[in-house]
Amino acid sequence: MHSLTKTALSFNGIGRRCVALNRFSETRIICRGLTCTAEHENELYDVIISGGGMVGTAMACSLGLDPNLEGKKILLLEAGNKKVMDKVPDAYSTRVSSISPGSATLLSGVGAWDHIMNMRCKPYQKMQMHITRIEEQRVEVWDACSDALITFDKENLQDEMAYIVENNIIVAALTKQLENLSDQVRVQYKSKVVKYTWPKSHQVADAIPWVQVTLANGQTLQTKLLIGADGPNSMVRREAGIPTVKWNYDQSAVVAVLHLSEPTENNVAWQRFLPTGPIAMLPLSDTESSLVWSTSHRHAEELLQLDEESFVDSINTAFWSNENHSELVETAGSLFRTALSVLMPSAGSARQLPPSVAGIGPKSRIMFPLGMGHASEYIRHRVALIGDAAHRVHPLAGQGANLGFGDVACLTQLLSQAAFNGKDLGAMQHLLEYETERQRHNLPMMAAIDLMKRLYSTNAAPMVVLRTFGLQATNTLPAMKAQIMAFASK
Amino acid sequence: MYSKKFGRLILGFCTGCSTSVVNGTPTSTRTTVSWTSVCKHHTQFLERRSQMGFAHVRIRSASKTTVDPNEVKRFQLLANKWWNEQGDFAALHSMNDLRVPFIRDNLLNAHGGRRPGKPLAGLRILDVGCGGGLLTEPLGRLGADVLGIDPVADSIGTAEVHAWHDPDLRGNVRYRAITLEELSEKGGQGAGQFDAVVASEVVEHLADLETFTLCCNQVLKPGGSLFITTINKTQLSYALAIVAAEEVLRIVPSGTHDWDKFVSPMELERLLESNGFHVESIRGMLYNPLSGSWSWTESTSINYALHAVKLEEEPNLDEDDPEDPTVIVAQAKARRWYN
Numbered sequence: 001m002h003s004l005t006k007t008a009l010s011f012n013g014i015g016r017r018c019v020a021l022n023r024f025s026e027t028r029i030i031c032r033g034l035t036c037t038a039e040h041e042n043e044l045y046d047v048i049i050s051g052g053g054m055v056g057t058a059m060a061c062s063l064g065l066d067p068n069l070e071g072k073k074i075l076l077l078e079a080g081n082k083k084v085m086d087k088v089p090d091a092y093s094t095r096v097s098s099i100s101p102g103s104a105t106l107l108s109g110v111g112a113w114d115h116i117m118n119m120r121c122k123p124y125q126k127m128q129m130h131i132t133r134i135e136e137q138r139v140e141v142w143d144a145c146s147d148a149l150i151t152f153d154k155e156n157l158q159d160e161m162a163y164i165v166e167n168n169i170i171v172a173a174l175t176k177q178l179e180n181l182s183d184q185v186r187v188q189y190k191s192k193v194v195k196y197t198w199p200k201s202h203q204v205a206d207a208i209p210w211v212q213v214t215l216a217n218g219q220t221l222q223t224k225l226l227i228g229a230d231g232p233n234s235m236v237r238r239e240a241g242i243p244t245v246k247w248n249y250d251q252s253a254v255v256a257v258l259h260l261s262e263p264t265e266n267n268v269a270w271q272r273f274l275p276t277g278p279i280a281m282l283p284l285s286d287t288e289s290s291l292v293w294s295t296s297h298r299h300a301e302e303l304l305q306l307d308e309e310s311f312v313d314s315i316n317t318a319f320w321s322n323e324n325h326s327e328l329v330e331t332a333g334s335l336f337r338t339a340l341s342v343l344m345p346s347a348g349s350a351r352q353l354p355p356s357v358a359g360i361g362p363k364s365r366i367m368f369p370l371g372m373g374h375a376s377e378y379i380r381h382r383v384a385l386i387g388d389a390a391h392r393v394h395p396l397a398g399q400g401a402n403l404g405f406g407d408v409a410c411l412t413q414l415l416s417q418a419a420f421n422g423k424d425l426g427a428m429q430h431l432l433e434y435e436t437e438r439q440r441h442n443l444p445m446m447a448a449i450d451l452m453k454r455l456y457s458t459n460a461a462p463m464v465v466l467r468t469f470g471l472q473a474t475n476t477l478p479a480m481k482a483q484i485m486a487f488a489s490k
Numbered sequence: 491m492y493s494k495k496f497g498r499l500i501l502g503f504c505t506g507c508s509t510s511v512v513n514g515t516p517t518s519t520r521t522t523v524s525w526t527s528v529c530k531h532h533t534q535f536l537e538r539r540s541q542m543g544f545a546h547v548r549i550r551s552a553s554k555t556t557v558d559p560n561e562v563k564r565f566q567l568l569a570n571k572w573w574n575e576q577g578d579f580a581a582l583h584s585m586n587d588l589r590v591p592f593i594r595d596n597l598l599n600a601h602g603g604r605r606p607g608k609p610l611a612g613l614r615i616l617d618v619g620c621g622g623g624l625l626t627e628p629l630g631r632l633g634a635d636v637l638g639i640d641p642v643a644d645s646i647g648t649a650e651v652h653a654w655h656d657p658d659l660r661g662n663v664r665y666r667a668i669t670l671e672e673l674s675e676k677g678g679q680g681a682g683q684f685d686a687v688v689a690s691e692v693v694e695h696l697a698d699l700e701t702f703t704l705c706c707n708q709v710l711k712p713g714g715s716l717f718i719t720t721i722n723k724t725q726l727s728y729a730l731a732i733v734a735a736e737e738v739l740r741i742v743p744s745g746t747h748d749w750d751k752f753v754s755p756m757e758l759e760r761l762l763e764s765n766g767f768h769v770e771s772i773r774g775m776l777y778n779p780l781s782g783s784w785s786w787t788e789s790t791s792i793n794y795a796l797h798a799v800k801l802e803e804e805p806n807l808d809e810d811d812p813e814d815p816t817v818i819v820a821q822a823k824a825r826r827w828y829n
Contacts, residue, residue, distance in 0.1 A: 044657060070607030209655050224656075420609070421590050422628025424656075428575070429584075 045073045046425055047415075048213055048223040050193060050236055052078025054097070054167060055387030055404035056229030057174040061110035062412040064181035068420045074185045075221070076178070077213070079192040085172035088119045094255040094364050095167040096282060096290045098269070098398030103405035104163060107170070111180070115173035116165055120285075123163045123267070162398070164269070164282045164290065170401075192216040196226070196239045199382055211382050211426075225426040226383050227411070229404075232373055234389035240380050246373035246392070249453065251277050252300040253370055253395060254293045257361030258315070263287050270354045271396065272319055273456040278396045279318045281354060289355070291315065292395055300367045311365070312357050319354050336469055340476045370394055372450055374443070378435040382426030384411060391442050397449045403442050410437055445487070556705070557641045557669050558697040565621070568743065569644030572622025573652055578743050581735075581777060581784075582624050582691065585719070588775055588784045589690055589795065590628045593717050596770070596797050597686055600715060608633025613685040616709060618670050619692035623649030623663070627656075629688070630663035637684075643667040674705035682708070686715040693720045693758070694751050703765040712802045716767060719775070719795040723752035726791045739779055755790050767798040 047063060049056050060076040063069055099107070107113040178185055197212035210222040228236030237244065263286045271280040277294035284290050293303070293315075303311060373392035378385045387404035411434050418430040455467055474480055568578060575583045597610060604611055611633035617626045620638030622645050630636045630653070640646050646667040653659045666673075687706050696702055706716055721731050728749050735741045759769045774790040777783075784793075 067606035070605075072607070419607075419631075420594075421587065422594075422631040423586070424627075424631075 043219075043221050044210060045075045045221060045223040047072065047074045047225045047227060048211075048221060049074070049076045049227045049229055050213070051228065051230035051234075051387075051389070052076055052080070052171075052187070052189070053229065053231060053387070054170050054174070054401060055408060056227075057171055057178065058106065058110065058112075058405060059227060059229060059386060059408045059411070060185050060187070061112065061174055061177050061181065062106070062408050063415065064178070064185040065110055066412060066416045068416040070184070072184075072419065072425075075223070076185060076187045077191045077193060077215075078187065078189050080189065082187075082189045083168060083171045083175050085119065085169065088169070091361055091364070092120075092257045092284050092288055092290070093166045093168055094257055094290065094361075094366055096164050096284065097167055097170065097401040098282065099163040099165050099170075099405075100399075100402045101162065102409075103402045106405050106409050107173075110174070110177055112170070112173040112177045115176050116169055119169050119173065120166065162269075164284060166284075167401075191219075193235065196236065198240065198380075224382065224424065225415075228383065228385045228389045229387050230389055232371070232388040232392040234375075234385065236383065237375055237385055237389050240383055242380065242385070243376045244373055245376060246371060248369060248371040249294075249394060250296060251294045251370045251394075252297050252367045254291070254295065254300050254303050254365065254367045256291045256311075256366075257284070257364040258289045258291050258312075258357045259359040259361065260287050260289060261356045261358040264355050268354075269398075270319070272354075274318060275457070277453075278456065279315070280396070280398075281319070282398075288361070289357075291360075293318070294370060294394065294396065297369070304365055304367055308360055312359060315357050320356070332465055332468075336472055340472060343476075372446065374446060378438060379428070379431040381428055384431055384434060386411060390438070391446060393446050393449050394453050396453060397445075399445055399449065403445065406441060407434075407438055410434055555669070555671060556696045556698050556702045558695065561695045562641050564745065565642045566644050569622070569642065569648055572624060572645065572648050579622070579624065580782060581741050582621075584782055585690075585775075585777075585784050586625060586628055588786065589625060589688075589717075589719055590632075592773075592795055592797070593629065593686065593688060594632060596715060596717070600713070600799075601685070604633070610634035614683060615686045615688060616673075616684045618687060618689040618706075619695070620649060620665065621645050623653055623665065625688065625690055626663055626665070627653060627659060630659045633662070635662045636664070638663070638665045639668055639670065639673060640665075641667065641669050670702060670705045670709075674708040682711055684709050684714060685711060686717065688717045690717070690719040693718055693753060694747060696751070699753065699758075699761060700765075703761055703767070707766045707800055710800045712800055714800050716762070716798045716800065717795070718758065718798070719793065720758070721747065721752045721793055722791055723749065723754050723757075724791050727752060727793075730792055734779075735777075741777075741779055755794050755796065758796060762796075762798045766801050768801055769796060769798045771797045 046069075049059050049063075052060075056076060056078070060074060063072075063074050104113060107116065178187060192215065193213055194216050195214040197214070199209045199211060200207040208222065210224055211226045213221045213223065213226070215221070226236065228234050228240075230236055258281065265286065267283060269280065269282050271278050274295070276296055276299055279293045279295075280291070282290045282292065293300075295303070303314065306314065371392060372394060373388075375385055375390045378390045386407040388400065390407065391403055393400050393403070414430045414434050415425060418425060418427070423430065455463065474484075571578050574580075593615075594609060597613060598604065601613065609632050610629065612635075613633075614635045615629055615637070617623075617629070617636055617638040620626045620640050621642075623638055626636050626638040626649065638646075638649060640649075646665045649665050653663050653665070687710055689702075689706070693699060693702065710716065721727050731742075731752075732747055732749050736744045736746060755772050759772070762769055772790060773795050774787040775793040775795055776785050776787040776789075777793065778785065
């Protein structure tokens with residue numbers, strides 16, 4: 001019986017094999033045809049990161065160091081030149097970022113934090129936001145003014161709340177780290193992308209299923225996953241047709257490096273909300289601070305035109321002046337403060353005074369427009385957006401770079417897990433997880449920042465009183481402040 | 491994606507139509523059609539239950555081939571739909587989240603740590619009933635040398651084309667349109683070659699489980715692993731895997747599964763243990779149709795995964811009690827096997 005069935009089986013098998021052979025020859029022909037179109041196999045990368053700014057370079061380092069992604073081909077494309085910093089320049093540069101402890105953890109994880117600490121960085125332990133409304137002289141005198149204050153600080157002044165680091169130092173440190181990873185991550189500078197070609201749907205049998213990137217020099221690269229880290233005017237986002245919610249604040253930010261009048265233990269970040277917008281002083285060293293002044297376009301242009309002395313005067317006025325208080329609001333404010341001190345006598349920290357400014361760094365005044373932007377989707381098939389390409393915020397809370405670094409940490413972890421599960425890196429499943437997790441974190445932060453900005457731009461007295469009360473109350477509730485700080489430190 | 495799943499759930503209840511057309515207006519005639527087929531299934535089930543008593547129903551033929559021609563025909567029609575992640579095989583795609591770690595971790599336990607990035611490098615794996623290569627490709631990406639076999643040549647064609655695009659897979663993922671028996675013929679290429687055999691969602695489609703087990707034993711190296719995922723034969727699995735999944739929710743194309751071919755974990759364990767395997771673990775799997783994802787669970791009532799290891803040495807015939815019937819059967823089998 002065995003032998004009979006065996007022969008039957010073998011006949012079946014032969015028959016099937018003949019059929020199979022025909023199928024095989026068909027597939028072989030298709031494959032041969034495809035070989036001609038896909039000659040540049042060595043140009044197929046697993047991940048291409050478009051944009052070599054802080055967030056893009058951090059992503060490249062992070063992927064290059066991950067053990068589960070060992071052996072994958074990663075490429076970073078940057079349109080500009082390589083940022084090398086052999087010697088830290090004496091003069092501080094104007095573009096700085098406030099790096100939260102969470103971002104510092106990421107940067108130390110990729111090995112760049114040591115370089116940054118060696119170069120230059122300033123930790124600060126305390127952030128004092130002085131909310132005083134000042135009206136410009138031509139507006140009516142009765143406009144409200146109150147004196148509310150909120151201080152965020154770490155209980156133990158040994159721990160740092162955040163670090164102020166110049167942007168180009170961060171990029172230089174990350175670039176240095178990338179050099180150590182040259183066998184894992186390739187970097188191409190001066191490579192401007194002119195076109196992206198998206199993969200067709202899986203149904204089309206002979207189409208190339210990868211993302212194609214065409215550079216200005218004619219080179220065409222293919223990748224299984226494209227990460228867009230190309231800033232607020234992201235070409236990746238635009239070409240992918242991802243709708244973006246965005247609006248321009250009618251504000252520009254003026255940034256400058258300030259020389260303080262006298263050296264001080266400069267470990268406090270100051271921010272004051274003026275009717276035109278917040279002015280912030282971020283510590284860079286014991287004698288220097290960075291200025292970020294968000295104000296109307298017109299005023300910003302005026303500030304840039306002023307000579308150095310007048311500019312310094314206007315900064316000092318903005319921080320120190322206490323004019324045109326409304327009696328009503330001031331009485332209400334002080335009454336509320338008394339009530340709070342009765343209820344919670346221990347809460348509220350001592351008030352410090354901001355340092356005064358003597359001069360500014362040479363040629364250091366610049367301005368740039370402010371806006372808010374949020375991509376409605378962070379991902380597509382084989383595409384992910386990180387950093388400012390996905391979300392752009394007002395600098396008043398110093399969170400822009402931190403949100404970007406948070407994206408880097410989240411996406412690296414998910415890609416690592418996907419690779420360990422043998423998945424195709426461009427598959428939607430883990431990209432959707434990235435989008436969900438980051439939107440859940442970023443949107444509340446962005447909404448809060450936008451709300452703060454709008455809240456403090458209005459002149460109406462009831463709003464002033466309300467937010468005065470709100471701010472004073474928050475100042476006396478350590479639990480709430482701790483929550484806010486914890487959320488911002490991630 | 492979430493709304494799509496939810497929409498399908500509602501649609502499945504209302505119209506009973508397939509996922510292709512969405513017009514949003516349920517009609518009562520369509521509803522009765524789907525319920526009729528459910529009732530038909532159920533009456534057949536009840537008939538069979540009353541007929542058989544508790545004897546072992548020979549749904550599977552006594553032939554020595556594992557392949558059922560009806561099954562082949564059914565899968566041939568679905569050949570080009572394998573790689574649509576939201577299509578008919580969506581549940582199999584998401585099952586990779588369970589089966590790949592299951593295979594990977596058990597192999598890493600057995601074979602020790604390997605290099606990062608390619609944890610399964612150097613291992614040879616056979617994927618029986620690979621279909622379009624849904625499980626073969628992830629195993630290949632993890633570095634293993636994988637051979638995927640399937641009797642349906644169209645599926646093999648689809649799998650080959652899909653894998654060809656990726657240069658990472660071209661070196662170590664291969665496909666052949668043959669059956670397990672052909673591969674395992676003595677003196678053939680398949681004998682004693684593989685570190686692991688994977689038969690995921692396959693045994694519920696087979697004609698003869700006994701032959702299948704023998705062939706698996708033959709192609710495995712001693713100490714090699716056998717991984718099976720399949721569906722239990724219980725009332726619950728009938729209700730969920732046939733009625734709910736095929737008729738109502740249309741998670742799986744209608745007619746894919748035949749309840750009579752399902753095998754319970756105890757029976758499968760008995761079969762494997764009497765054919766030179768030692769069953770290491772059995773774990774239950776649960777599918778959530780709303781989220782489209784799988785999770786491990788305590789209960790093996792519906793889906794389960796099984797890991798067995800081929801025994802290293804011959805069983806010692808002298809020590810056993812010659813009167814014990816199970817031993818006699820086992821000895822007879824062993825004698826047949828080693829002749």
